Amino acid sequence: MRRPAELRAQAREAAGFTAAVLRALAGDRFLWRLAWRNVWRNGRRAVIVATAVAVGIAGVVLSMAINFGMILQMIETAISTDLGHVQVHARGFQDDPGLDRLLGDGGRGGIEALEGLAEVRAWAPRLRSEGLLSSARASAGVRVLAVDPAREARITSLAGSIVAGEYLDGARRRLLMGEALAERLHVEVGAKVVLSATDARGDLAGEAFRVAGLFRTASLELDRSTVYVRLDEGQRLFQVGDTISELVVVARSREAVPRLKAALRERMGGDVEVQSWGELAPVLEYFVEIFEQMAWIVYAAVFIAMAFGIANVLLMAVFERTREIGVVRALGMSGPRVVGMVALESVLLTLVGLVAGFALTGLGLVLLRDGIDLSPWAQGLNIMGVGATIVPVVRLADFTTPSVVAVLTALLAGLWPAVRAARARPAEALRHV
């Protein structure tokens, strides 16, 4: 069996050649100057290829930025309207939420654990259950959130989402509901509604409330089926004493969440569940993952399309210069240096396009800095929990990934023409017109 040995020898040879190419590129500034001049030999052609690369890159980076802006907004909306960064519940609450799994004593154990943690920006207690809300004309099943109005205002955007009436204050028996729910029940601010629910002892309880205000958020689910009442009134309605369902905590930043979660877990022990937003709504994290996979597919597709164009131009350039390359070979320029020169030409050409593309991207980002207004399609966005204005968001990776892929594409596309050029036998090439 000579095959493996042959393959090994070939691989060694290829590695040796590559090293020689790299050595040639590293040690010779003249080669760089030559490649740069070759790029601009046919200016029109170079500009067309660079434009194709620039348009492709700017288009892809901007579309991805808009997409990512949408996903970030979805996460931020979920966190700022409802989830918070970390939630603390009694053990087993997530599997079976009910009035029999509550944090006793107003969640004092949890609150004490929170005090003094540097990562905590704000926290709020909530009691949550289900109920039936009836107006004079209709009724609907609702999720009831009993909150401390002042604290809730610090952890969610609820207070800022009021579009009619007022936020909860000291007045008794007031509730907030989504605008969409109010429409369905045909009620307005000030109307009387009856909230019926089963209390902790299993008895049916009902109480009349007045609509204090209506809210509109980017979450259709919240707007359609959630009402907010004051914590003490919720505790009385559900007959749960001073217990609560959850403590919602907002961290100083999203990056501090893992540390905050770990610290809370350590301080509070095993009787409670401490979960981050990603654990409470795993789907949000999948979206980021799916987005990242999709971005690679898109980059790959556009760059492959670009590669054809780059290879084509390089190939033409090499053919035009068959005679010239023959001359430099005859004058003693080594194979690795010729390959290095052509590959470098390909990379430089692509980099020109890349830089122009990033300039275009920057221009686009400046133009779109106030966001794109998609209000005609607001409902479609709201089912995803996204508001009507989308601000593109770019990350460092949006520039590094296309740069790396562009250089790789240029190298691959330049390889064939480069090797062709290096293989030319000087005698034949010189005979070529």
Added chain:
Amino acid sequence: MPLELRLAWRNVWRNPRRTGLTVAATVFAVVLVVFFVAMAAGLHEKMIEDSVRLHSGHLTLSGPGYFANRTLAQHVRLDAPLRGLLEETPGVRGWAPRVIGFGLLSRETDAQGVALMGVDPEREPSVSSLADRLTRGSFVSRERPHGIVLGERLARNLGARIGDELFLYSQAYSLETAADLYRVIGVMKLPDVTLDRSLALVSLADAQEFFVYGDRVSEVAVLAEDADAAPGLAAALQRRDPAVEIHIWSELMPELVQFIFIDDAGMYILLVILVVVVAFGILNTILMSVLERTRELGVLLALGLRPRAVFRLVYLESLLLAGAGLALGLAVGIPLVLWFQGHPILLGERMAEAYELFGMEPLMTWKLKPLNPIGSAITILGVAAAAALYPALKASRGRPVDALRSL
């Protein structure tokens, strides 16, 4: 074959390598466009079909005002003329009457607000897939009065098992209190999280008794041949019965229509970018071939060929180039999509959860619509035509004297 076409065809193949690369780039773009458009079409059709079959139907008939108010006060009587209308109108694949109200369902200390839907056990499967979604127990039936079927999450939140007795409380049609006991006979797994948490089914007769509703129903859901046939069927039904209120799926689920629009917009933007990148390749190839032939084109002009003919010649070349790429691309792309159409891909667990959020089965499907390849063809040829303008103008504008003097 006319002379110009023959000339153009030969010019295209003058440099086979260059032409090959350009055609390959076009083929690549065409295949991607056909593939992704079909993937989106498959996804969207599936979203519509799943939502329609989940419960809404392709269209609903209801009493005036039900769509805007959705309360028991708006109703339609399921009498002989209405039954006749549904039985006799061609294009009705299935219909099912429903009573829809809200209630509070409780068991011991757990309580949940529910959407209570009374369904006709015989008719319901002709429209919705609710009966197929049963994971335990049995569906509502005439034989088992006061039986209730719950969504899985609803059952879990209530801690209810098959055979448990639940207390249902609501407001009747007369606005008096309605309350009764029901026994859990089945649990169904619904792909829509909100529905799974809130939908409870009882038989139509039970619901009419509970809400003191007589022979009234809230709506009749109708299944048409497919989503595209819904508007036509709605118009036909409306002609026969002007009094009844009819809404088709796009009105019942406007957010779905908007979602599809946004999703499509995002995809088309990316595909246009791809096609533009390929168009620059075509532009470059044609331009190079024109510049190489400056002298030759100068000779043609000097011999008396009109500039317009030279323009046509170069233009034909780029259309041939794009056409070749398009034909090959469609020849690869269409069978590829047709194969995927017959072999949907089951998604992994994580993707599946994201799909469930939108109430969809976790299947990736493809659907080739006739407009898809036609649209791709028009786009590619249009962009190629635009890209060829510059080289063609350049070729026809040259002065023969200058051209002959050049190398």
